[in-house]
Amino acid sequence: MARIDVIMPQMGESIAEGTLSKWLKKVGDDVKRDEPIFEISTDKVDAEIPAPNAGTIVEILVTEGQTVPVQTLVARIETEKGAAVAASQSPPAVPASATAKQPAADGTPAASTTASVPSTQSAGATPVPAQVYATPVGTPVVTPAGAQSSTAGNGDGSNGSDNSFESRIKTKSSPLVRKMAADHGVDISAMQGSGIAGRVTKRDLLGHLASPAPASPAYAAGAQTMPQPSMHAPGGVGESHGPVPQPGPGDRVEPMSKMRALISDHMVASRRTSAHVTSFMEVDFTRVARRRAAKRRDFEAATGEKLSFMPFIIKATVDAIKEYPVMNSSVAGTDIIYRGSINIGIAVALDWGLLVPVIKNADDLSLTGLTRSLNDLARRARAKKLSPEEVQGGSFTITNPGVFGSLMGTPIINQPQVAIMGVGTIEKRARVITGADGEDTIAIRTCAYFSISFDHRVVDGATADQFLASVKRNVEQFPENGVI
Numbered sequence: 001m002a003r004i005d006v007i008m009p010q011m012g013e014s015i016a017e018g019t020l021s022k023w024l025k026k027v028g029d030d031v032k033r034d035e036p037i038f039e040i041s042t043d044k045v046d047a048e049i050p051a052p053n054a055g056t057i058v059e060i061l062v063t064e065g066q067t068v069p070v071q072t073l074v075a076r077i078e079t080e081k082g083a084a085v086a087a088s089q090s091p092p093a094v095p096a097s098a099t100a101k102q103p104a105a106d107g108t109p110a111a112s113t114t115a116s117v118p119s120t121q122s123a124g125a126t127p128v129p130a131q132v133y134a135t136p137v138g139t140p141v142v143t144p145a146g147a148q149s150s151t152a153g154n155g156d157g158s159n160g161s162d163n164s165f166e167s168r169i170k171t172k173s174s175p176l177v178r179k180m181a182a183d184h185g186v187d188i189s190a191m192q193g194s195g196i197a198g199r200v201t202k203r204d205l206l207g208h209l210a211s212p213a214p215a216s217p218a219y220a221a222g223a224q225t226m227p228q229p230s231m232h233a234p235g236g237v238g239e240s241h242g243p244v245p246q247p248g249p250g251d252r253v254e255p256m257s258k259m260r261a262l263i264s265d266h267m268v269a270s271r272r273t274s275a276h277v278t279s280f281m282e283v284d285f286t287r288v289a290r291r292r293a294a295k296r297r298d299f300e301a302a303t304g305e306k307l308s309f310m311p312f313i314i315k316a317t318v319d320a321i322k323e324y325p326v327m328n329s330s331v332a333g334t335d336i337i338y339r340g341s342i343n344i345g346i347a348v349a350l351d352w353g354l355l356v357p358v359i360k361n362a363d364d365l366s367l368t369g370l371t372r373s374l375n376d377l378a379r380r381a382r383a384k385k386l387s388p389e390e391v392q393g394g395s396f397t398i399t400n401p402g403v404f405g406s407l408m409g410t411p412i413i414n415q416p417q418v419a420i421m422g423v424g425t426i427e428k429r430a431r432v433i434t435g436a437d438g439e440d441t442i443a444i445r446t447c448a449y450f451s452i453s454f455d456h457r458v459v460d461g462a463t464a465d466q467f468l469a470s471v472k473r474n475v476e477q478f479p480e481n482g483v484i
Contacts, residue, residue: 004053004077008040008062010070019067019258020074023060024048030056031077038074039384041258046352048384055079067258177202180269182333184209202265209272259353270415275456278410279465283472285426285446288312291478303368309426310346311370313398316474317421318342318363321396324467326459328395330416336458345394345414346374348381349404355381356414358394402426408449418459421471424449 008018022039031037036048037057055077062074177200181188184205191208193200247253256264292307299307321328321342330337342363345356357377359365365373380386397414402425409422426448433443450471454464 002079003058004055004079005073006037006052006075006077008068008070008072008074009049017067017069020062020064021046021258022064025051025057027057027060030054041262046259046355046384047386051077053077053079177205180205180273184272202269203261206265206268206272257352263353266415267412270412273415274413274418276410276413276453277456277461277464278451278453279461279468280408280449280451281465281468281472283448283450284431284476285309285448288475288478289426289446299368299371303372305371305375307371308374310374310398310400310423311367312475312478313423313471314344314346314359314362314370314374315367316471316478317344317396317398319474320467320470322363323470324463326463327419327454327467329418329458330395331418331455331458339395341393341395343393343395345391345397345417346377347397347399347411348378350382355386355391356394356397357381357386357390358392360393397421398423402448408451410451411453413453413455418455418457419464419467420453421468422451422453424451 008020018040020038021041023037024039025031025037031051031054033052033054034050037051039046039048056079057075058078059076060074061076062068062072068074177188180186180202181200186205186208188200188205191200191204193204288309292309292312296307299305325338326336328339328342330339341361344359344362346359347354347356357380359370359373359377362370362373377386377390380390394414394417396417397411397420399409399411399420400423401409401411402423405425408424411420411422413420426446428444429447430442431445431447432440433445434440450468452464452468
């Protein structure tokens, strides 16, 4: 018999930890290779993690709801002798720690940092099996035991400076936290975070910004410290100026899920970062509705995919972005980054929260290609099969509250983007239209309200309205014999 170590996977370069949200198997259960055995939540994605090998679960070392560093040992699977996937040579002893790459402040890979995991090696004991990293299906799953990422510098892996775990990781938070800190003039190296060994998290930074104390020294030379935002401003969090709510008789208190807490942090951070303004327009879908009705059956028979209104909306949006590229940008201090690719994020409501999978290079796709990509991402989001890369890199987001009957909304911008478009319910309405003879008449038209929330720091109201007018025009003038 052989034992396989199941390790908390690293779901993206900037992710240092994950929350084991649910065990799908228990000790004593037999599992097949690639069969999901537990679920994790990170600040990027929720995912089911498959078994690296077939066998029987003999140990579970991390409980549900526990947040641990990547590469932490979470379970062991016992398998038939010789069935374990191992290194070609006898593996060395496993050290009492696993490694987790932390990005350096400039975004380049830094020295591996060390997080404790249970040691299975003792004097005179036989070598332990290879550490097998539980990862999504289709990705490599084997790393030899004790393998660590090497870095340039001293022989001990240091770069010539203080290489203690605490000193290195505390100043190496995620790229989002570093950007937020730079934007607000906060030196996170002077903060004591609540993350691993003092690592500063988004929640730590938001709490720091919300406190009445003066902000930390500016992050860059010459930069001015931003004033503390008012706690009475919309979206403000931190210390409450009123009494803290207390549960009463009959109340039920539940802690936020990992995803809900992360959504909360992200939304509040966005409200603090961007100067939100929202505009609305009504869009006539009558021509698109006719074309969709005429081609829907043939399309679904040919592709096996359902044809919704959303691919038409995405196509109209992509064409409008080409006219107004600032809508596809990001703000970096006093610079504007105009994105070279049009990557459209589509908000997907789930029973346990919200995800925004991204259609990469949407401007290269036809309506058929957009439909396939959209449906595939939505299916896998609900099945927790998305990879971190599929929820990153968006440059513009569309949200569709209309699917629940909402007429319109004022969505919050998905950072670091500068705009998000909301689509209200598409329904038949009585409209006044002007005929070819110039006479007005009342007609039944298929319509929806669109909203555009934009960052007024870089997008002027006129530009946002012209952009939304372009989306409206692209939808309303879609040719009734247009290619699908």
